Amino acid sequence: MVRRTALVLVVVALVALAGCSGLSNSGDSTAVPTENGSEPGPTATAVEATATGTSMSTAAPTTGASTATATSSETTAGAATATGTGTTAATATATETSTGTTTPTGTPTTTATATPTETETATPTETTTPTETATETATPTETPTETATATETPTETETATSTTEAAVGPEPPLDARSIADAHESAMQSAGSFTVNASSTLRDPTADGPETETSGARVDLDADTAYQVSRPTDEATRYTYAEGATAYKRNVLSGDSQYETEELGKPLAGSLTGSNRVYETVRAVDYERSGTVTRDGTRLAVYVANGTDSVDTAGALYRGEDVTAFSSTLVMNPETGVVRSLETTRTTDYLSSGEPVTIETTRRFSGVGSTDVGQPGWVDELKND
Structure with missing residues (x-):
């Protein structure tokens, strides 16, 4: 019994030694991983001859299973053979599945988008600096500005009308006396008017054309007239008349001379211009040429072209050899006023013998609306 007990103790000691040897030689153990991560533990076997006593001690650690089996055989010869076969299978499955692959999720990079800063544009404040503008008012002089053109009315707007419309004015041939009398009567009835006339001589042997201009403002009711004429570029004549008494100022190259003259008639x-109208219409054969509108008034137009349309036997062009001729007469058919009379002729009447061209123009405006003022220099003549 004592032997048996001793034998058991020996077996236990061997098992313990086998366990320690397995733990210390864990580096020689082969860990075979399985699909589920578990593997068999180490096994120790002791075989004996005669008496067999089996003592099993199983230690199952958490990470592996260790099984130790000790078999002891006891013989009568008192020889004890202890065979210790220790197979240690340590499955230390430490399969650490670290499925914690940290996939760095891109933290949104804050892109600083420059928000356009609203720039405040300074609106310039208009500072009104009172500018002192010295407007120089022209002081009216006692003597009005005298020009060779006495027209006070605005330039007339002229609109030509086709000849296909209904004819206005007297039918050609025009009667010179009727036209002249109607014009004179209309002027007298209106009481005032403005007349401008010009005559241009074009001589091929001269340096250039020679032009004489004149203009007059007439008040028939007051029997006054103020006329300015310029026979040459250097000479200007100013005439203010009350009835038949004329006060004259003649300017030649800047020098003025004054005189008073009795004309014999107002x-x-x-x-x-009735005499001029009469002589021209008497010498020229006019034809109709439609109408024209001036300042809203429809006027009759008469024209003449060619040497056959002019009579050189009359007083106006007597003795001239006219080689080219044209004339235009514009009249108001309602009042009888001749608004304009123009003639152009080429003649040899000058002593040079060379043909020259003469252009004459006479225009009437401001009929019934013309004022006549006395020039300042007239007072000096009246007081002498």
Whole structure:
């Protein structure tokens, strides 16, 4: 019994030694991983001859299973053979599945988008600096500005009308006396008017054309007239007439001379132009040429072209060899006023013998609306 007990103790000691040897030689153990991560533990076997006593001690650690089997055989010869076969299978499955692959999720990079800063544009404040503008008011002089053109009315707007419309004015051939009398009567009834005339001589042997201009403002009711004429570029004549008494100022190259003259008949009445109208219509054969509108008034137009349309036997062109001729007469068919009379002729009447061209123009305006003022220099003549 004592032997048996001793034998058991020996077996236990061997098992313990086998366990320790297995733990110390764990580096020689082969860990075979299985699919589920578990593997068999180490096994120790002791075989004996005669008496067999089996003592099993199983230690199952958490990470592996260790099984130790000791078999002891006891014989009568008192020889004890202890065979210790220790197979240690240590399965230390430490399969650490670290499925914690940290996939760095891109932290949104804060892109600083520059928000356009609203720039405040300074609106310039208009500072009104009172500018002192010295407007120089022209002081009216006692003597009005004297020009060779006495027209006070605005330039007339002229609109030509086709000849296909209904004819207005007297039917050609025009009667010179009727035309002239109608014109004179209309002027007298209106009481005032403005007349401008010009005559241009074009001589091929001269340096250039020679032009004489004149203009007059006439008040028939007051029997006054103020006329300015310029026979040459250097000479200007100013005439203010009350009835038949004329006050004259003649300017030649800047020097002025004054005089008073009795004309024998009123100047105002002689400026109506009725005599000129009569002589021209008497010498020229006019034809209709439609109408024209001036300042809203429809006027009749008459024209003449060619040497066959002019009579050189009359007083106006007597003795002239006219080689070219044209004329235009415009009249108001309602009042009888001849608004304009123009003639152009090429003639040899000058002593040079060379043909020259003469252009004459006479225009009437401001009929019934013309004022006549006395020039300042007239007072000096009246007081002498």
